[in-house]
Structure formats: C-alpha cells, structure tokens
Amino acid sequence: xxxxxxxxxxxxxxxxxxxxxxxxxxxxxxxxxxxxxxxxxxxxxxxxxxxxxxxxxxxxxxxxxxxxxxxxxxxxxxxxxxxxxxxxxxxxxxxxxxxxxxxxxxxxxxxxxxxxxxxxxxxxxxxxxxxxxxxxxxxxxxxxxxxxxxxxxxxxxxxxxxxxxxxxxxxxxxxxxxxxxxxxxxxxxxxxxxxxxxxxxxxxxxxxxxxxxxxxxxxxxxxxxxxxxxxxxxxxxxxxxxxxxxxxxxxxxxxxxxxxxxxxxxxxxxxxxxxxxxxxxxxxxxxxxxxxxxxxxxxxxxxxxxxxxxxxxxxxxxxxxxxxxxxxxxxxxxxxxxxxxxxxxxxxxxxxxxxxxxxxxxxxxxxxxxxxxxxxxxxxxxxxxxxxxxxxxxxxxxxxxxxxxxxxxx
Ligand code: EZ4
Ligand code: CO
Numbered sequence: 001x002x003x004x005x006x007x008x009x010x011x012x013x014x015x016x017x018x019x020x021x022x023x024x025x026x027x028x029x030x031x032x033x034x035x036x037x038x039x040x041x042x043x044x045x046x047x048x049x050x051x052x053x054x055x056x057x058x059x060x061x062x063x064x065x066x067x068x069x070x071x072x073x074x075x076x077x078x079x080x081x082x083x084x085x086x087x088x089x090x091x092x093x094x095x096x097x098x099x100x101x102x103x104x105x106x107x108x109x110x111x112x113x114x115x116x117x118x119x120x121x122x123x124x125x126x127x128x129x130x131x132x133x134x135x136x137x138x139x140x141x142x143x144x145x146x147x148x149x150x151x152x153x154x155x156x157x158x159x160x161x162x163x164x165x166x167x168x169x170x171x172x173x174x175x176x177x178x179x180x181x182x183x184x185x186x187x188x189x190x191x192x193x194x195x196x197x198x199x200x201x202x203x204x205x206x207x208x209x210x211x212x213x214x215x216x217x218x219x220x221x222x223x224x225x226x227x228x229x230x231x232x233x234x235x236x237x238x239x240x241x242x243x244x245x246x247x248x249x250x251x252x253x254x255x256x257x258x259x260x261x262x263x264x265x266x267x268x269x270x271x272x273x274x275x276x277x278x279x280x281x282x283x284x285x286x287x288x289x290x291x292x293x294x295x296x297x298x299x300x301x302x303x304x305x306x307x308x309x310x311x312x313x314x315x316x317x318x319x320x321x322x323x324x325x326x327x328x329x330x331x332x333x334x335x336x337x338x339x340x341x342x343x344x345x346x347x348x349x350x351x352x353x354x355x356x357x358x359x360x361x362x363x364x365x366x367x368x369x370x371x372x373x374x375x376x377x378x379x380x381x382x383x384x385x386x387x388x389x390x391x392x393x394x395x396x397x398x399x400x401x402x403x404x405x406x407x408x409x410x
Contacts, residue, residue, distance in 0.1 A: 090299025
C-alpha cells in the first residue's frame, strides 16, 4: 500500500500545532503529531524539506522499517526536532494500519488491559482559598487524581499557576504556559522560598481533603539533586503519588542521590526523546514513572519498547499530556495507555473548543477516566478547512531568572 502524498499542516486554534497527514494510494489518510512547543516551524521544515520527499512511494505498512530508515538514515540521531518529526510519521502510519484493519489502534497493540485510563488534572492557586476552589472544581469534573501547584509568597507568576496572567499574554496560565508573544516572557525564581513554602501547601491540602486523594506535583527541573532530596523527604508525610522532574536528569546518575534520601515516588522524562535517556534511570530503578510523550519520543513504536523495558523493573507509564500535545498525539498516548500492562496514570489538560473543532476526535473523558474510543485507527482527524482559519502565531514558553538575574531552569 503505497504512500502517494504527505503534507504538513501548521495551525493555531488557540495554540500552535504541527500535524502530518499521510495519504495512501487507496485514499486512506493517517495523522501524526509533530508539535514541539516554541520550536514548531523547525519540525515543520524537517518534515516538509527532509522527510516528505522520502515517504512518497514507500509502503505504508512497513512502520518499523520506515522508523529505522528515518532514524538511522539521517545519520544524526535523536534530539527533540528529529524525534518529533519521526513520531509524526510513525503515528500516522499506525493510524493507517489500524484503519485498514478496521480496528481501533489499541487492538493492534495487544487489546485493552483495562476498562478506562485514570487521568490526573491540574489544580493551582495563588493562595490556599484559590487552590482549594480549583481542587473542588476538578473533583466536580470527575478527576480522581490531582496535580497541585501553588504560587510562592514573594514571587510573581511561576510555572503552573492558573489564575494569573503574564505580561504579553492573556488567559489562564496553567491552561497554556506558552505565551503568544515574539519573545519569551521572564519570571523570577527563588529556590529557598519554594522549598520552605511547598510543604505547608501540601499539609493544608491534606488537612482539607483527607488522606485518600492521590496528589501529584511538578518541580519542573528547578532543583539540584540535594535540594530535590530535601523536598522529597519533606513531602513524605503528605504521601504524594509522584514528584515530577525534581532535577534536570541529563545526568542520570544524579537521581541516585535523590533516591537514596526519599521514598516519595519520582516521575521524569517529558523533555527526553529516546529510550537511551532512561537507560540508567530504569535499570537502577531510580524512578517510578516514565513521563515521555509519544509526540516527543519518536512515536508509538519506540514508546512501546520503552514501556516494555520499564516493565522489567516495575516502572510504570505516566504519559505527558499537556495542551502542547495535539489531540492526535493525545490519542496515540491513550491507545498505548489502554494496551500496556504497566500503565500508571495519564496527564490530561483539555484542549480549547477551537482546538477540538480543528481536530474531531473519538476519545472521551468520563468520571475521571479517559478512553480512546472504538473508531478504527487513532480516532482523530484534522479538519483542514477549520485549520486554515487559524494561521501560525509566534508563541514561546517563559524563561526563568534568579533574583540576581542569573538564568535558571524554567
Ligand atoms: O511545561 O508541556 O507536566 N507538564 C508540564 C508541561 C510543560 C509543557 C512545556 O511545553 O510540565 O506543562
Ligand atoms: Co511536567
């Protein structure tokens, strides 16, 4: 089944998305997500200029061979732009194969291992009353697990806080951290203030909502290993489901130190793009959850291998699901979530109404559980006419500086 056409669509229904549409000689269309927040046009060029010309004429059924051809054939391996581009191809080909088979994609991955996919939502607040309101709103919407992010007294807007707006942008901050602005906005960070304040927030949340509710927190790469160890230990009384990205893990060995000092479960990897990034972390059981997104880690084919490797060490999935994963990338993750045995939890930030209009989708969120639906293939398409009404707009994630102006991890 030959590929006769492949096109890249960049659209911005509230935020930017990069989508690959592959068409076969039989007229079957498959979709893949290549969105890389703040670097979208680099992936679009990689696909249009260097991948699409190689796809036309290939057999759409040869997914593994095409993956290896693009990965090894480029000579230059890995990296977020390359791996997002390869992911877009891989997911579009899985979509085509499942449509041709007449089955929802999860059936080709081994079938359902569960009836629904436990999701967690994002609650946040500038102070405790606002945070409690946000938690209650999420409980009312059905969420059974909740990520907690709080402002820090003395600091302005920081990562993950919903009610505030940053200069140059509008709207809820946790809904979409990238700001539509030609240059990144700047935030101020103070690690000591954060380490002091956060345990008091979790104590208040546990006192208000009791011991049962699974709570998560995202540190967003801001701490050194010893600071991360200290935070993990100080959060132990509040029984977190996970502490995410507690320290940048390019140096995988640094997690040994954190692990040695705390029993708070650890999740890492939303900025990783290869199984190699996880090798030490998984083999030495230094983490509990793999945070990769299908879109940023080369697609369904390598993610399946990554989760099977993680399963050997009782490490579970926690697929990244922010709004900068398009509904196409989201659906790819949901099919994997449903099929693999070592599923942990799925992040879920609903997209805007405009985004859902551009990407008609079969997946559902009901009573705290996601499901990819029973439509053959991925169950998500792209309405090209609707997409054309939302042209690309430059948007960037913020950057972080310490009080003395030093650049810091955001
Ligand atoms: O900041 O996806 O856990 N979720 C996150 C996200 C990331 C964005 C970056 O593009 O950390 O909100
Ligand atoms: Co994160």
